[in-house]
Amino acid sequence: MNKSVFIRSAQQISFQQPLSNEWMSSPIFTTQSLVKSLNPQFKDYLSPLEARRMGGLQKRALVATLKVLKECNLEHPDAIITGTALGNLICTEQFLESMIENGEQMLSPTHFMQSTHNTIGSALAIYTHNHGYNTTYCHSQMSFDLALQDALMQMDLGKISNALVGAFEEIEDGYFGLLQKSGYIGVHGMDPCSEVTVSMLLTSIAEKENLCRIAGMCICRPQGIDDLVEQLDAMLQKAGANRTTISAILSGKNSNPSCDNYYNELLDTLFPKVPTLKYKQIFGENFTASAFGLYCAANCLKENYIPEFLYDPCRNLRCNEISNILLVNQERGKDYSFILVQKI
Amino acid sequence: MKPIYITGAGIISAVGCGVMENIESLKKGETGIGPMHYLRSRHTDIPVGEVKQTNDELAERLNITLPTTFGRGALLGMVALKEALESASILPGQIPKRTHFVSATTVGGMDRRELNYSNEKKCGKWGAEIATYNCGDFTSDIAERFGTFSSVQTVSTACSAATNAIITGANMINCAIADIVVAGGVESLSMFHLNGFNTLMILDREQCKPFDANRAGLNLGEGAAYLILESAESVRKRGVTPIAILSGWGNACDAHHQTASSPNGEGAYRAMKEALEAAGLQPCDIDYINAHGTGTPNNDQSESEAVKRLFGENIPPLSSTKSFTGHTTSASGSIEAVLSIYAALKEQFLPVNLNWNTPMEEGIIPVTSSKSKREIAHIMTNAFGFGGNDSCLILSRSNL
Known part of the structure; x- marks a missing residue:
């Protein structure tokens, strides 16, 4: 990555106070295994007619995006790039259920129309009359990271100078039960399963309002630990950093041992003396939750403050100075994503 | 923008398995669209462009032990990927470094899920895995059959998804993230999207007639195709001959x-x-x-x-x-x-x-x-x- 890229604005809707960074001072904790989003006042952004026509996830995605665009004083971003593992899950489940139960008869097109994964990204374009580059990545735990990588590539190539990048996920009880049986979420003692809405604007323009700089990123499926270290070190070096210059690591640990073991092994081997942070205890787990991580790191860098509850209890190290944060996301010890963000 | 070389391709569709069969059908003007034979749906009056092989027949081509647990889409993807890799002189298990896989799908593993749906409420772990098998799992299954790619990605923008996967691949090469990207898409027919398109009332009950005044809708088809995208440096280094340029x-x-x-x-x-x-x-x-x-x-x-x-x-x-x-x-x-x-x-x-x-x-x-x-x-x-x-x-x- 050769050009400077900044996060100009980022907004979230989760089970924390929506569209706000109140979570930094007044976080909401939960002991439930499944927590839905706390919806903002949609009527502040959408007319009642518009709101009625849209599903919950679509409304959250749109409202978070409208707030980001307003903060940036921008009408049309150059690109809208979306990461979502499951898209409009509720519509998909409803269409599937009625198709099977009604024996493929008497079906309404509405749920099908909303069920494709790109519905959210294209709905954002339709609502904001945006003809720019528009695409959607649906690759499980890497979906958001891939969307971010695409934005960085196009900025690097000079095709765009800003991009709206978002991560969107919803959940319903039946599907949660299935994910729980599969062992992905809902494991005893694990961080809650949540819904994801994160929208952010990346820009190549240095402005005082920017939250942080994205100094580098790398998505890989390494052929063993040596390959992983080589790729990570190459990314850090290109960003003018190395493993000893990292202020803190923000990992995707979720208190499910089958997931955390991969993180622990990596962090203990490569970063034994670096303070580690985690965010899923307050934002929850879902496939594109890594976007909460980037949102969280951007806010910590902007405020120059790491709330105590973000520190990973398994490591008793605290940050003296926060100049950068390395984000780590992984799936099944197979796919890894590293993002280096710096204070401006 | 630097040109991207295309050094291999693989395809399976209603008009054949492999590049040769597909091109022969185009030359002869023989359509692959016909009465439904493989998809289990009550809408048998809707013509479809099916790959003329059962899942087990597809699995046999790949030396997969029968009966296969892979869904139809994954099998179609593997057949096309195998041909694409072979045509670019990339051996299974020997994927060169800095070679990535970007694949498109929307249906993913829905064909398998809809057949198991009635058991979902009381299913065990395996049933739950079929039900929650997402597009990323699906792409990984296709890729892993042939070794370890440097990254595996899924693009899903409905009917333009495979083109967008190719665009992502081209950008990765231009940004020097990749030397080679295998890019394309795969879709099997499913009850889910057949019924979906049917509710939109855009399926022709006869052979589709693109650009005709009396056209009455589309016929759904299935298949997979991948292109091997490669940088000029990699083409030179590997000594392969490009078949075309993505310009x-x-x-x-x-x-x-x-x-x-x-x-x-x-x-x-x-x-x-x-x-x-x-x-x-x-x-x-x-x-x-x-x-x-x-x-x-x-x-x-x-x-x-x-x-x-x-x-x-x-x-x-x-x-x-x-x-x-x-x-x-x-x-x-x-x-x-x-x-x-x-x-x-x-x-x-x-x-x-x-x-x-x-x-x-x-x-x-x-x-x-x-x-x-x-x-x-x-x-x-x-x-x-x-x-x-x-x-x-x-x-x-x-x-x-």
């Missing part, structure tokens, strides 16, 4: 409606224009257009308008190969790129537009004779998706 691409959003295209084809026009500009070509340089051409009244009208806006009076020969394969949705972008490369650029013939009889009012007259009036050097392929995700590729003859 330009464009992606724009119609931003009009979730399932309908705008009357003036704004998104399509922008995607084509951007692709031409990226390739450094003029409209008159394009020798053939493989249209999106679904056969729905809305698409063909909107696409005609966009093509007329960009090309004016001098519209190049244009056809929709969906009259052979059916609309293979998320795979269509790569399937049609492979068909166009081999037919038009390599063998210098124009795939005809089957079932066309009556011109649309102020519409485009598609190709009905496969003989090209001039040498074919540059071609354009269009893929437009739900939500107005419109994309376009320009493919050129390689002089290497």
Whole structure:
């Protein structure tokens, strides 16, 4: 990555106070295994007619995006790039259920129309009359990271100078039960399963309002630990950093041992003396939750403050100075994503 | 923009397994669309473009132990990926470093889930894994059959997804993230999307008739295709011969409606224009257009308008190969790129537009004779998706 890229604005809707960074001072904790989003006042952004026509996830995605665009004083971003593992899950489940139960008869097109994964990204374009580059990545735990990588590539190539990048996920009880049986979420003692809405604007323009700089990123499926270290070190070096210059690591640990073991092994081997942070205890787990991580790191860098509850209890190290944060996301010890963000 | 070399391809569709069979069918004018035979649906009156093999027959081609637990889409993907890798001299288990896999799908593993759906409420871990098998798991299964790619990615923008996967791959090479990207898409037929398109009332009960005044909708198809995209340096280093060049691409959003295209084809026009500009070509340089051409009244009208806006009076020969394969949705972008490369650029013939009889009012007259009036050097392929995700590729003859 050769050009400077900044996060100009980022907004979230989760089970924390929506569209706000109140979570930094007044976080909401939960002991439930499944927590839905706390919806903002949609009527502040959408007319009642518009709101009625849209599903919950679509409304959250749109409202978070409208707030980001307003903060940036921008009408049309150059690109809208979306990461979502499951898209409009509720519509998909409803269409599937009625198709099977009604024996493929008497079906309404509405749920099908909303069920494709790109519905959210294209709905954002339709609502904001945006003809720019528009695409959607649906690759499980890497979906958001891939969307971010695409934005960085196009900025690097000079095709765009800003991009709206978002991560969107919803959940319903039946599907949660299935994910729980599969062992992905809902494991005893694990961080809650949540819904994801994160929208952010990346820009190549240095402005005082920017939250942080994205100094580098790398998505890989390494052929063993040596390959992983080589790729990570190459990314850090290109960003003018190395493993000893990292202020803190923000990992995707979720208190499910089958997931955390991969993180622990990596962090203990490569970063034994670096303070580690985690965010899923307050934002929850879902496939594109890594976007909460980037949102969280951007806010910590902007405020120059790491709330105590973000520190990973398994490591008793605290940050003296926060100049950068390395984000780590992984799936099944197979796919890894590293993002280096710096204070401006 | 540096050119991206295409050094291999693999395909499976209703008109054949492998590049050779597909091109033979195009030459002979034999469609793969017919009565439903493999898909289990009550709507047997709807013609479809099925791959003429059972899941077990597909698995046998891949030496997978029977009965296979893979879904149909994964098997189709593996068959196409195997051919693509072999044609580019990449051996299974020996994927070169900095080789990535970017694959498109929407249906993913839905075909397997819908058959197991009635057991879901009381299923165990395996049943839950089938139910929650997502697009990323699906792509990983296809990739892992052949070794470890440097990254594995899934793009899902409905019917333009495979084209967008190719665009992502090209950008990765241009940004020096990758030396080689295997990019394309895969879609199997499912009850889910057959019923979905049926509720939208855009399925023709007969063979689809793209660009015909009496067109009545599309026929769904299935298949997979992958292209091996490669940097010039990697081509030289590996000593492989390119089959074509990916010289330009464009992606724009119609931003009009979730399932309908705008009357003036704004998104399509922008995607084509951007692709031409990226390739450094003029409209008159394009020798053939493989249209999106679904056969729905809305698409063909909107696409005609966009093509007329960009090309004016001098519209190049244009056809929709969906009259052979059916609309293979998320795979269509790569399937049609492979068909166009081999037919038009390599063998210098124009795939005809089957079932066309009556011109649309102020519409485009598609190709009905496969003989090209001039040498074919540059071609354009269009893929437009739900939500107005419109994309376009320009493919050129390689002089290497």
